[in-house]
Amino acid sequence: MHSLSSFSITLLLLASSVSSSPVQRRAKYWSGFKGVQKWFSFGDSYTQTGFVPTGAQPSPSNPFGNPAYPGYTSSNGPNWLDFVTTTYNESFIDVYNLAYGGATVDASLVAPYESTVLSFIDQVNQEYLPIYTGSNNTVGWTSSNSIFSFFFGINDIGNSYYNQNATLYDVIISEYAGLVEKIYQTGGRNFLFLNVPPVDLSPGTAITYGSSASQQENTWISYFNNKISGLASNFTANHSDATTFVFDIHNVFENIIKNPKTYTQSSGILNTTNYCTAYENGTPTEDYLDPSCGIPVQEYFWLNTLHPVFPVHNASGAQLANQLAAS
Secondary structure, three states: OOOOOHHHHHHHHHHHOOOOOOOEOOOOOOOOHHHOOEEEEEEOOOOOOOOOOOOOOOEOOEOOOOOOOOOOOOOOOOOHHHHHHHOOOOOOOEEEEOOOOOOOOOOOOOOOOOOOOOOHHHHHHHHHHHHHOHHHOOOOOOOOOEEEEEEOOHHHHHOOHHHOOHHHHHHHHHHHHHHHHHHHHOOOOEEEEEOOOOHHHOHHHHHOOOHHHHHHHHHHHHHHHHHHHHHHHHHHHHOOOOEEEEEOHHHHHHHHHHOHHHOHHHOOOOEOOOOOOOOOOOOOOOOOOOHHHOOOHHHEOEOOOOOEOHHHHHHHHHHHHHHHHOO
């Protein structure tokens, strides 16, 4: 297996480095967070709620359409999208959440864990385009009342970082940008990019494979996140009427892992490194206690080898809402 030297990787990171501050430019179609009425979401298990786009659509009785709120999430409770659109929102928001657990950007570039997983390219081509655009736009979204969010890279990196292939990630980002361009061509003008959280610190990497693997994955997360920031910058440079945001969820996760009391929503977390197997597939209630685990489920950062519990998502949703509201 061909690998890059640490010096070569450092040069790649420097070459791709951009400002770590959120990329955003307010254009004419953005009227602030309070103006968002329609939210289209694309992503993986960190975002999924189990929405079936051919089923019941978002409504006042259920802003996520289907299934019942908060949906089928990976957090043992609401996820960041649930929180930002129903707890910290400034208006009623219909949420069209096309995220699918296990998704990568393009399965032909990095295969997901199952062939049936709908990756970003599928979420756009098989669901968004035929159901919500052109003459099929029956839900009333416009360039001015909508935002489109993208949360990818966790599985792209997790399923490939050990190959140390910078070219692969460059191709993935190019594909990523092309799919955002497709959405722009349908009228989307407000775009939100979430970067990759520090899943190198998850039990699935740090405990299962050790510090060497964790450091390696961390390197490629940094590389990928720099590319996401660059994607957003380039997109606004090429589209003067587009507004883009980059939400640094990586920083939020790191802050909680270092000190859970950084945010009110995560202040009850006591264990930030491991998980309890009795909780890994979810629990009957959000504050469930299994004696074998020592503390209730919500006092762990990690629900299982990869997914954080809902208080982490709560803090993330609150911080994201602050960023959008400040714009």
